Amino acid sequence: MAIIVQKFGGTSVASVQHIQNVARKILATRAAGYEVVVVVSAMGHETDRLVNLANEVDFQESSARRELDVLLSTGEQVTVALLAMMLMKLGCPARSFTGPQAGFVTDSSYTRARILNIETSGLASALSAGEVPVVTGFQGADEAGNITTFGRGGSDTTAVALAAVLKAKECQIFTDVKGVYTTDPRVVDSARCLARVTFEEMLELASQGSKVLHSRAVEFAGKYQVPLRVLSTFDDLDFDNLPGTLITNEEESDMEQPIISGIAFTSDEAKLTVLGVKDIPGIAWRILGPISEANIEVDMIVQNVAADNTTDFTFTVARNDYDEARGLLEKVARDIDAREVTGDNKIAKLSMVGVGMRSHAGVASRMFEVLANKSINIQMISTSEIKISVVIAEEYIELAARALHAAFELDLESNPKK
Amino acid sequence: MAIIVQKFGGTSVASVQHIQNVARKILATRAAGYEVVVVVSAMGHETDRLVNLANEVDFQESSARRELDVLLSTGEQVTVALLAMMLMKLGCPARSFTGPQAGFVTDSSYTRARILNIETSGLASALSAGEVPVVTGFQGADEAGNITTFGRGGSDTTAVALAAVLKAKECQIFTDVKGVYTTDPRVVDSARCLARVTFEEMLELASQGSKVLHSRAVEFAGKYQVPLRVLSTFDDLDFDNLPGTLITNEEESDMEQPIISGIAFTSDEAKLTVLGVKDIPGIAWRILGPISEANIEVDMIVQNVAADNTTDFTFTVARNDYDEARGLLEKVARDIDAREVTGDNKIAKLSMVGVGMRSHAGVASRMFEVLANKSINIQMISTSEIKISVVIAEEYIELAARALHAAFELDLESNPKK
Numbered sequence: 087m088a089i090i091v092q093k094f095g096g097t098s099v100a101s102v103q104h105i106q107n108v109a110r111k112i113l114a115t116r117a118a119g120y121e122v123v124v125v126v127s128a129m130g131h132e133t134d135r136l137v138n139l140a141n142e143v144d145f146q147e148s149s150a151r152r153e154l155d156v157l158l159s160t161g162e163q164v165t166v167a168l169l170a171m172m173l174m175k176l177g178c179p180a181r182s183f184t185g186p187q188a189g190f191v192t193d194s195s196y197t198r199a200r201i202l203n204i205e206t207s208g209l210a211s212a213l214s215a216g217e218v219p220v221v222t223g224f225q226g227a228d229e230a231g232n233i234t235t236f237g238r239g240g241s242d243t244t245a246v247a248l249a250a251v252l253k254a255k256e257c258q259i260f261t262d263v264k265g266v267y268t269t270d271p272r273v274v275d276s277a278r279c280l281a282r283v284t285f286e287e288m289l290e291l292a293s294q295g296s297k298v299l300h301s302r303a304v305e306f307a308g309k310y311q312v313p314l315r316v317l318s319t320f321d322d323l324d325f326d327n328l329p330g331t332l333i334t335n336e337e338e339s340d341m342e343q344p345i346i347s348g349i350a351f352t353s354d355e356a357k358l359t360v361l362g363v364k365d366i367p368g369i370a371w372r373i374l375g376p377i378s379e380a381n382i383e384v385d386m387i388v389q390n391v392a393a394d395n396t397t398d399f400t401f402t403v404a405r406n407d408y409d410e411a412r413g414l415l416e417k418v419a420r421d422i423d424a425r426e427v428t429g430d431n432k433i434a435k436l437s438m439v440g441v442g443m444r445s446h447a448g449v450a451s452r453m454f455e456v457l458a459n460k461s462i463n464i465q466m467i468s469t470s471e472i473k474i475s476v477v478i479a480e481e482y483i484e485l486a487a488r489a490l491h492a493a494f495e496l497d498l499e500s501n502p503k504k
Numbered sequence: 505m506a507i508i509v510q511k512f513g514g515t516s517v518a519s520v521q522h523i524q525n526v527a528r529k530i531l532a533t534r535a536a537g538y539e540v541v542v543v544v545s546a547m548g549h550e551t552d553r554l555v556n557l558a559n560e561v562d563f564q565e566s567s568a569r570r571e572l573d574v575l576l577s578t579g580e581q582v583t584v585a586l587l588a589m590m591l592m593k594l595g596c597p598a599r600s601f602t603g604p605q606a607g608f609v610t611d612s613s614y615t616r617a618r619i620l621n622i623e624t625s626g627l628a629s630a631l632s633a634g635e636v637p638v639v640t641g642f643q644g645a646d647e648a649g650n651i652t653t654f655g656r657g658g659s660d661t662t663a664v665a666l667a668a669v670l671k672a673k674e675c676q677i678f679t680d681v682k683g684v685y686t687t688d689p690r691v692v693d694s695a696r697c698l699a700r701v702t703f704e705e706m707l708e709l710a711s712q713g714s715k716v717l718h719s720r721a722v723e724f725a726g727k728y729q730v731p732l733r734v735l736s737t738f739d740d741l742d743f744d745n746l747p748g749t750l751i752t753n754e755e756e757s758d759m760e761q762p763i764i765s766g767i768a769f770t771s772d773e774a775k776l777t778v779l780g781v782k783d784i785p786g787i788a789w790r791i792l793g794p795i796s797e798a799n800i801e802v803d804m805i806v807q808n809v810a811a812d813n814t815t816d817f818t819f820t821v822a823r824n825d826y827d828e829a830r831g832l833l834e835k836v837a838r839d840i841d842a843r844e845v846t847g848d849n850k851i852a853k854l855s856m857v858g859v860g861m862r863s864h865a866g867v868a869s870r871m872f873e874v875l876a877n878k879s880i881n882i883q884m885i886s887t888s889e890i891k892i893s894v895v896i897a898e899e900y901i902e903l904a905a906r907a908l909h910a911a912f913e914l915d916l917e918s919n920p921k922k
Binding site: 102105136139140142143144145147149150152153154156157159160163164166167168170171172174175181182184187208231232233 | 520523554557558560561562563565567568570571572574575577578581582584585586588589590592593599600602605626649650651
């Protein structure tokens with residue numbers, strides 16, 4: 087019998103009532119002829135509650151990270167017990183598994199552990215006994231038996247990893263949205279839920295602010311070729327016509343690739359520029375070294391050589407790192423004898439993503455034309471094979487998203503065939 | 505270095521502030537030259553919260569008990585993580601252990617598992633690394649790795665069991681009262697905290713309604729000869745003059761045994777009588793069989809033979825079992841051709857406990873005299889080697905407790921020497 091792995095996030099299991107809804111989804115999947123393995127997150131705001139308790143203790147040293155994992159792992163453990171009980175109440179044999187019980191062996195990097203191995207004999211024996219294994223997301227144990235967690239997006243990763251080792255037909259990620267949209271439907275009314283998207287596109291969309299799936303789970307699914315579906319817990323599950331977005335390989339897709347699959351954008355950004363930097367080897371490292379030492383993540387980086395043998399060096403950071411990064415940069419600028427540091431924390435980033443770009447020239451110029459027609463000034467540009475990102479003033483971001491969505495006809499189902 | 509096992513109950517770890525207080529107690533114990541192993545319960549009302557979630561699912565079958573244990577065990581896991589973090593913050597190396605990590609191997613009787621073995625190598629290596637092991641109370645795993653819990657009083661049992669296998673100098677149970685009292689201090693103002701009491705006396709007091717320690721932990725401590733101390737989390741810990749009550753062997757006690765150590769009483773009782781029962785073999789079984797089949801626990805049982813070859817058979821049950829037990833008994837009475845069933849759910853039970861009774865005659869008659877002087881009618885009497893219990897009308901219970909406490913001079917420190 088084919089296996090489907092189903093993962094339900096925190097909003098899908100926020101209450102016992104929600105958990106009953108989840109149990110009915112699982113029953114429907116079994117009724118459709120599949121074996122089901124379930125992965126669940128902590129209920130609603132439970133993880134926040136646990137983090138707040140840890141913050142109250144206020145111990146920052148890295149040696150506390152082992153204990154943070156012991157603490158946080160309880161959230162999912164509560165959910166698996168309740169869901170297994172609920173399934174049994176509805177007449178479906180079920181058995182909960184903590185991460186270690188499910189066989190997740192990880193390294194010892196507490197709070198961000200990597201999966202080394204999954205020993206599936208426990209899950210297999212539950213499946214062969216006709217039970218639904220209900221597995222805690224986001225956790226395992228190292229070889230010494232210490233509890234570890236996987237960090238952000240960890241429950242998605244759990245589900246994808248299980249789907250890979252169990253050779254599941256599909257890994258279904260149930261969430262509170264209908265799937266992956268062409269862009270944020272809260273901003274662009276005509277945003278459309280995509281039926282399919284490639285792993286590569288999904289990766290770019292995820293890293294560009296689309297919050298549906300964490301990059302790590304998508305990478306994992308791509309690497310192990312696990313068909314991944316994002317769908318809503320609150321929609322009906324019709325197996326003849328599955329809802330949501332299927333994330334799969336480009337080659338497997340039977341339709342012509344669209345030029346652009348989606349537009350992702352985020353306002354949570356700031357940019358910093360060092361002006362008049364001597365253009366000598368090692369200068370980028372001298373500028374960014376202190377930033378990364380302070381654990382500030384840098385996103386886009388742009389450097390242009392000017393005529394006078396100096397350069398302007400610009401990069402973006404998360405907005406709440408802006409003040410600290412600017413302080414560090416002022417010091418660096420004096421050390422390297424740069425002219426000036428400028429910055430702007432009222433910017434936003436917008437990315438157009440699509441594997442079709444590979445074979446279609448002119449996407450960038452068309453994008454710039456659309457923005458120019460709306461008098462939107464482009465401050466930074468960065469490109470990859472399947473993505474073009476621009477930085478613009480924050481106040482224009484919604485206007486830009488709507489204009490590009492319409493210009494590239496993302497609202498039309500027929501768009502791929504253009 | 506001598507080991508002390510310290511157990512902190514739910515009220516002692518009700519908040520992060522409380523947990524800091526607990527951490528300071530542990531530091532003081534280390535400063536006094538001991539190695540410390542800590543056992544903690546779930547925070548405050550956390551177990552109630554988890555039980556309520558399970559009740560919301562409302563699945564009663566016994567197959568859900570495995571999942572109930574998965575659920576409930578998270579409560580203690582949260583506390584060990586927070587306490588280990590707090591200890592590290594205060595500069596004391598520490599490491600949390602779940603029940604399975606601490607080596608508690610149990611049978612598979614979910615929600616009431618028995619400890620089969622404790623594999624202490626993990627705890628030993630933490631101790632030899634100078635760390636304080638912080639262990640979840642009330643839980644372990646069976647040989648297949650399923651999580652199990654020990655039922656009521658389970659965290660006390662965890663602490664006593666660890667003290668036994670680690671050959672600890674003392675097992676200290678920190679609670680919200682100062683120790684074991686001669687009687688309930690909420691009822692008798694002059695109730696006195698006992699410096700010492702024997703395991704046997706404590707067992708009788710515990711089973712007679714003294715809520716300080718669960719019988720199972722006391723039995724365990726007696727069996728393995730673990731000196732057990734009950735003391736308050738909210739008092740200072742002076743190792744030259746330890747507070748609380750030490751529960752120990754009769755022989756080890758260097759003072760003469762008191763005649764009476766304490767008076768326990770409970771109002772949560774009801775009695776049932778079958779009148780005019782034929783006094784033939786097997787009749788007690790025919791009466792009590794249906795009661796125990798309904799899982800109703802019977803406490804005192806009294807039977808007197810009358811002149812006409814019939815007998816009156818009386819027993820007590822918990823008050824909330826009264827109606828069900830009475831219904832069952834009416835049916836039994838018809839079957840065995842008994843004359844009548846009577847009952848009273850406004851009764852209370854009072855027990856005087858003391859190993860000194862063994863060598864002192866006249867305790868019972870003195871007790872009855874005191875009650876008679878207050879015009880309190882005794883409805884039932886039951887005795888053991890170190891205990892006399894009586895059933896009286898509930899309305900007299902506080903008066904009886906005060907009168908007996910005074911008459912036997914339990915308020916006087918010199919009482920043992922009488």
